[in-house]
Amino acid sequence: MKKVVVGVVLLLYLSLLTGCMEDKHSDDSDVTGDPGYTQLTLFSDVEFWRPPAWDVTEGTITGDISRNTGVTVDVTVPARDADRQLSLMLINNDLPDIISITDPTVLGQLVTSGKVWDLGEFFQKYKPDSQFYKNFPEDVKKELVKRDGGWYAIPSHMESRDSYKIWKPSSQYYWDLINYEDPYTIIWNKELLGQIGMHPDELKTEEQILSAFEKIKNTGTGADGSPVIPLLIDGDAYQESTLSFLETTYGGEYVDEDGNYKDIMLQPETRDALYFINKAVRAGYMDPGQLTMDNDQIHNLMVSGRVLCFIGNTANTGADSRLWVSSGPIRKTEEKRPVHGKNMRASTGWIGTFISKDCEHPEETADWIDYMTSDGGMMLWGFGYEGIHYTRDDEGLVSWTEEGDAATREYSKTGVWAWWMFANTAWQRSVMAPLEEGTIARAQAELTTAYAKDKDTVTFDSSLLSGLTESLPPNSDYLKMEGDIRGWKKNQIPMILLAADDEAFDKEYETFIRRMEELGIYELDAQKNMKYKENCAEYGRTITKVN
Known part of the structure; x- marks a missing residue:
């Protein structure tokens, strides 16, 4: 510990100030194409996330999102100290429209600040017919309310008994993933x-x-x-x-x-x-x-x-x-x-997404979130374009193409599977065909289940x-x-x-x-x-x- 308190305070202030000065927008915030859309702002503390630059020209995933929602999104992902920077924004009443975070301490600060929306109130006011609002799994909501004292967060990577009732896994293969997968x-x-x-x-x-x-x-x-x-x-x-x-x-x-x-x-x-x-x-x-x-x-x-x-x-x-x-x-x-730790009750997700009460365009924000969490929205940003990135079998189940597999790895350029905060694991496993031998997805599943499936591993x-x-x-x-x-x-x-x-x-x-x-x-x-x-x-x- 430093002995001089003033020095500590000054150093902390300078580090925070420097961090704020080093904030950078993902691949720059300029929107390519027609600028006639409402722009929302989004902040994320996932420092290794590289969202695509927003491009509204024809044939781009972000462009098709804009055409379906009337929105473009200016994303900020700080190179470092994201959570401290968000704490400063909170103190200065300068929150972005949408906040996607993983840090539990900052999450608690947001919830207790009174500066983010209760999602039930938000959607009742701005989009009462929202599919997201109507179909949200009750057991997940219960866990979020228990954690936060209210329903404030949209959780990523949802998994729960209720979610698997809404979005049933397409095969036993996915039940194995549910039980053993760990990246x-x-x-x-x-x-x-x-x-x-x-x-x-x-x-x-x-x-x-x-x-x-x-x-x-x-x-x-x-x-x-x-x-x-x-x-x-x-x-x-x-x-x-x-x-x-x-x-x-x-x-x-x-x-x-x-x-x-x-x-x-x-x-x-x-x-x-x-x-x-x-x-x-x-x-x-x-x-x-x-x-x-x-x-x-x-x-x-x-x-x-x-x-x-x-x-x-x-x-x-x-x-x-x-x-x-x-x-x-x-x-x-x-x-x-x-x-091996396995979450055996409804998951509250990895990334929690919040809506600021100072959001300048609440109706458009509601439309954007509703679309990004809908079947059509998740199919677009999650899988790309049919015939290019994926195909469907006779039952309508989705399989990646080679180009689709490659596109997910280059998500910051292609936009395929780029919006992690809206990933819905239960939904994904309901629309995908059983993974075939020789595919990247099947190989990835084998990599991520080997540890927990080992006979010596205790869950x-x-x-x-x-x-x-x-x-x-x-x-x-x-x-x-x-x-x-x-x-x-x-x-x-x-x-x-x-x-x-x-x-x-x-x-x-x-x-x-x-x-x-x-x-x-x-x-x-x-x-x-x-x-x-x-x-x-x-x-x-x-x-x-x-x-």
């Missing part, structure tokens, strides 16, 4: 594995994986003859994806021996996960610069043919899944079993952990603890990963734990445990510690 996993380049004569079944332990890295480092070459990258992690998103996967594959859990909530960072398995990455850095299996790479850089490396192994969010790599294979869980010891109900941060009292010491501890994790974990030797690693890790204790992590965990126990009592389930 955070480990995948291997098939061709490069062949170079070192290894098979995924030989990559089940940490020792075997490090051995593969060593072999490819000494002998492997990429598709263009350049050196192979043995390990690629998920760039500047690694703490949310790469580290999360490693923690749980090593058996890290969110409860202690007495069944009380415990931050997974305090579990010994997190130390194991950090040490794995540290060993990879020290051995030259990965470059330290990976810790700060953005998603575009990760994408470019993944399609280069130079990466042997990737650990992180496979949904955002842009790679052709047919060229990759997953080895499932990594076992550090036989005694500890990998664990727990991750929904029991929902709402823990949101339940912290507004303007309380607990919220300050949450922010301080989160900032400390973000800043100190790189120091641990880049430690020069075992002694330095132990020192940085001990500093990490000690400082979290000083910041009040045990008091914070005790407060979150109250919400966790409430969840357990309400749903009649608990998380049983298995390791």
Whole structure:
């Protein structure tokens, strides 16, 4: 902690100001084509999202959205510090029309501010015949109201019992995805594995994986003859994806021996996960610069043919899944079993989308959201154009074409599957044909289910952990603890990963734990445990510690 309070305040102010000055619009905010549309503003804190530039010319997805809604959208995705910038907008009463966010603390600030619409009130006033309003799954709404105190958020990637009653999965294949899919996993380049004569079944332990890295480092070459990258992690998103996967594959859990909530960072398995990455850095299996790479850089490396192994969010790599294979869980010891969190109740989504009460064009905003969440809208922006990006079978079910598969990977250019905040997983699985062998979508599904389907993996109900941060009292010491501890994790974990030797690693890790204790992590965990126990009592389930 700094000793001079004035210095801290000044530094914070300057960092916030600098962040605001560095805000950038997605692919620039200029609208190409006829300007005779109402322009809405949208802010997102998903820093690796790259929405397409809005183009209203004939034959573009954004153009057809505009023709169906009378709207264009000016999107802002800050390069960094998006959540702090949104907090400043909130303080300054300068919110955009639409806000799509993932950060639970800022989400709580929006909800308690009184500056965003209750969606029931909004649609009753501005579009009472809205299909979105009339068809919204009741169990999802119930969970959102429980979390936020009202129905304020449009959740992305909806999944629930009620949603699957409205949009029934088209085959048993999708029920398997519902039960096992998780994009955070480990995948291997098939061709490069062949170079070192290894098979995924030989990559089940940490020792075997490090051995593969060593072999490819000494002998492997990429598709263009350049050196192979043995390990690629998920760039500047690694703490949310790469580290999360490693923690749980090593058996890290969110409860202690007495069944009380415990931050997974305090579990010994997190130390194991950090040490794995540290060993990879020290051995030259990965470059330290990976810790700060953005998603575009990760994408470019993944399609280069130079990466042997990737650990992180496979949904955002842009790679052709047919060229990759997953080895499932990594076992550090036989005694500890990998664990997998599965939301077993209605999901409140990944991205929450809110409508500002200062929205200048509420009717047009209602029209746009209603269209983007409708069958026709989701078919357009989600699948593109029939005969080009997808085909239909005799039952009307959709299958991607090769061009469609490619278009989703280049969504920032094509607009296909670009509007993640309106993704509806249940709807998508109701309109798609069973994925055929040899398709990218089928290969992606195999990559993302290998971990949870493994015979040794133990599944727990991750929904029991929902709402823990949101339940912290507004303007309380607990919220300050949450922010301080989160900032400390973000800043100190790189120091641990880049430690020069075992002694330095132990020192940085001990500093990490000690400082979290000083910041009040045990008091914070005790407060979150109250919400966790409430969840357990309400749903009649608990998380049983298995390791």
